[in-house]
Amino acid sequence: MLPIICTVDVVLLTLKDETLHVALLQRDHPPFAGVLALPGGYIHADEDVDTGDAASRMLREKTGIRSPYLEQLATFSGRARDPRGWSISVVYYALVPWAVIAAAKHPEVALVAVEQVRALPFDHQQIIEAAVRRVRDKSTYSSLPVYLCGELFTLPQLQSVYEAILGAAINKVSFRRKIDELDILEPVTGSLDTGKAHRPAQLYRLKKRFGRQLSLSDRALNAKG
């Protein structure tokens, strides 16, 4: 049998200037050396427990980021996507606050607005589009966008994160009702936002048990509701 190239790639998404950005890196090696692409690489069967573990290692090694919200997106495959031969890429997506990327201080990480991604090698453009679609879909009925917030945030801040992902304004009352229903937040006592509002706003954080697990709603949150 012909050999198959087995890789993982990671779509690392963050919000910057209220816009979804993806982390890209210049490729070290051919094919496409020097070109911006998704962080990724070969699965190491002697080292990685499974593909999720390989994706965590890739993020750690290539971007300095540890243990964010990381979920399998899909597997991209075939004889056409890589000039080296028939390949499989098991793709994961990760969501982190922008401050986490900044703190990791990997100067080679380029953050590009997802709408402005162009001319990527392999099928990386198509992979990013699929990841953004997944994040938008999932944000309508889950707590996913919370992973783009810092540890502490106000409800208006969280609403603006949802709005940035969904690309539309959300009615404040239905947003609050949705967040209550998801039951993911706890108020932080004694901590108040020092922002520009006339009244100080209550700060919240994600309840501990949702550290890696989404809360789901059976009704979509969207621009209509």
Add this chain to the structure above:
Amino acid sequence: MLPIICTVDVVLLTLKDETLHVALLQRDHPPFAGVLALPGGYIHADEDVDTGDAASRMLREKTGIRSPYLEQLATFSGRARDPRGWSISVVYYALVPWAVIAAAKHPEVALVAVEQVRALPFDHQQIIEAAVRRVRDKSTYSSLPVYLCGELFTLPQLQSVYEAILGAAINKVSFRRKIDELDILEPVTGSLDTGKAHRPAQLYRLKKRFGRQLSLSDRALNAKG
């Protein structure tokens, strides 16, 4: 680098006696020769265009079924799941009416109620559970269950398919509203059900453009609604 075993597996689901069943086959070769397992096998890089194509081939060769609704579920991987070594299985799920499996006449295909699946090799039990979860989730907001119906069906028949998948009775009025909203069906003129109802019931079929594409709703259909 250590070699990685690259396979596809298919979770073929159907409704029989109003219960979700999965198609299993006795394995020909070690490991686990003679044991019931999901239809699957090695990717053939010289023959398959991509993993979806490999999954179609596997279904065709092992069950005689061609071109059903076939979608990627997820990839299962790691050093622990296969005694032969580090492996990747890209898993697809397919939905077909029971009559299609019967017509394919592959006597070696065993249909087992998904709740009664036991003692499968590899991680096939876990894979089937993930597929059933996906089908149930997706059925709450999409036209997916239609692929379990025959070509022609009445609305009460379609409702009972949804109810069988969701495992709960659905309110008839909200079901009809949901189906209208999905806008996937067209009435078949001149064809009437010859069943036991006092009034003959209108027959429907799936609109052509939904042959392979789901219609999605932004509100969940569930036992409550």
